[in-house]
Amino acid sequence: PPSNPMELLFSSVLPALRNAQNQDGGWGYRGGASWTEPTAYALLALAAAGERGEDFARGLAFLARSQRKDGGWAPQPSVDQSTWVTAMALLVLADQPGAKGLQDGGGWLMRQSGRESGYFYRFREWLLGVRPEERTGYSGWSWYPGTAAWVAPTALSILALEKLNRGKPDPARSARIEDGRGFLLARMCRDGGWNYGSTQALGFSYDSYPETTGLALLALAGGGRRDLGKSLSCAERYLAGRTTVEGRSWLEMALLAHGRTPPPSPPIPQAFRNLIDTALIVVARAAAGGRNVFLS
Numbered sequence: 001p002p003s004n005p006m007e008l009l010f011s012s013v014l015p016a017l018r019n020a021q022n023q024d025g026g027w028g029y030r031g032g033a034s035w036t037e038p039t040a041y042a043l044l045a046l047a048a049a050g051e052r053g054e055d056f057a058r059g060l061a062f063l064a065r066s067q068r069k070d071g072g073w074a075p076q077p078s079v080d081q082s083t084w085v086t087a088m089a090l091l092v093l094a095d096q097p098g099a100k101g102l103q104d105g106g107g108w109l110m111r112q113s114g115r116e117s118g119y120f121y122r123f124r125e126w127l128l129g130v131r132p133e134e135r136t137g138y139s140g141w142s143w144y145p146g147t148a149a150w151v152a153p154t155a156l157s158i159l160a161l162e163k164l165n166r167g168k169p170d171p172a173r174s175a176r177i178e179d180g181r182g183f184l185l186a187r188m189c190r191d192g193g194w195n196y197g198s199t200q201a202l203g204f205s206y207d208s209y210p211e212t213t214g215l216a217l218l219a220l221a222g223g224g225r226r227d228l229g230k231s232l233s234c235a236e237r238y239l240a241g242r243t244t245v246e247g248r249s250w251l252e253m254a255l256l257a258h259g260r261t262p263p264p265s266p267p268i269p270q271a272f273r274n275l276i277d278t279a280l281i282v283v284a285r286a287a288a289g290g291r292n293v294f295l296s
Contacts, residue, residue, distance in 0.1 A: 010049050012268060013282055017042055018055050020275055025062035029274045035076050036066060038275045040088035045279035047095060048286035048293045063089050064100060071104030082108060084143050084153035087160040091294065094163035106164045109157055110176055113139040114149025114183075138182035150197040151187055151212045154180050155219035159294050162222055181223045184216050192230035193238070210238040214250025218294060221257035232258055239263055245277040249284035256287055257295060 020027055020042070026034025027042045043059045046052065066073055066089075072082025073089045086109055093099040140149030141157040158180045165173050189195060193208025194216040213235055220228060235251045239262055243251070252262040265285070272278040283293055 010282070013278060014046070014049055014051060017045060017275070017278055017282070018051075020278075021055055021059065025058035025060075026066075027059070027275055029276070033076065034062060036063070036073050036085040037075065037088050038279075039063060040085070040092050041276050041279035041283075043092045044293050045282040047092070048283045048291060060092070060096065060099075063092060067101045067105065071101070071106075071108035073105070081144070083145070084141060084156065087141070087153065087156040090160040091156070091163060094160065094167065095293070102164065106161065106173070109141075109161060110173065112141055112145060112157070114142045114147070114154075138186055139176075139179050140183035140187075141180065148197070149183060151184065151194045151216055152196065154183055155212075155215045158184075158219040162295075178223065181220055184220060185226070188216075188231065192228075192232075192234035208234065210235075210243040210247030211250055213238060214247060214252075214254045217254035218250060218257055221254065221295065228258065232260055236260070236262075245269060245272065245281055249277075249280035252284045253287045253292055253294065257292065262288075 020031065022028065022034045024034050026036075026039040028034055029038050039059055039062055043056060043063075046056045046059070063073070066077050068074060068082050070082055072086040074080065074082055075085050086105055090102065090105050090109065093102055093105070140151075140154035142149050143153050158177050161173050161177050161180075164170075165177070184194070187194060187197060189206060189208040191208055193210075193213035195206050195208050195212055213231070217228065217231055217235055220226065220231075232255065235255055239248065239251050239255070248265070252265065255262045265288070268281065269277075272281070286293065
């Protein structure tokens with residue numbers, strides 16, 4: 001029988017993860033057709049567990065086949081538009097020596113920015129009387145090209161470009177990463193955490209969420225010395241209460257990345273909401289053991 005919690009996790013969760021893989025090599029959210037996002041999460045979990053066998057190779061092949069001619073990835077092969085899931089694919093492929101498509105994928109991600117980064121959008125906001133503190137001069141990433149930037153795709157894009165930069169540092173890429181981090185800092189909520197993107201509207205301040213707070217903090221971990229004490233305290237408060245598997249996973253990884261020790265993890269759930277929760281709990285426990293696949 002398994003002798004430690006990590007072995008118990010991998011022996012109980014990884015078989016379910018592998019069994020959910022489709023014939024085409026990809027994974028669905030709750031079974032069904034393969035999608036780029038759950039496939040990337042499943043592969044990150046397998047990598048975190050040191051499982052790089054046949055199942056892993058088939059998943060990589062699915063991602064390679066799914067890359068579009070513009071360099072990006074669509075949510076599903078049947079979708080005719082590259083989107084934010086390009087960051088997820090790059091997070092996997094950046095760890096594969098000699099992986100094809102990295103240059104094109106990184107180029108696609110570098111070309112993206114939120115709609116509010118453009119001059120005409122900012123001018124329109126000024127005409128509408130939107131106060132400067134409600135805007136941001138920094139450029140984040142959107143869920144879909146040509147739309148407004150949000151916290152989650154910005155954080156994941158930062159993590160993906162950072163991984164690419166470790167293999168071959170690039171000044172333009174580094175500048176874009178810092179611009180994205182500026183966007184995150186500008187979107188911090190009053191409690192120190194983050195929600196999906198808006199800090200206030202119609203004179204009311206919005207509160208943060210555990211999931212986006214953990215994800216934003218993880219993306220800010222490599223950005224040099226910044227005073228994030230309020231944000232880290234917010235993350236610790238969330239972990240002291242009840243939160244989702246997704247929220248706890250991101251928060252634990254974020255605190256570890258900032259040198260904080262998260263509280264003990266609860267028992268492994270008997271059932272998971274979807275494949276992403278299943279993968280994230282593996283990745284988070286691996287990070288607690290010293291290996292965070294989002295950062296290394």
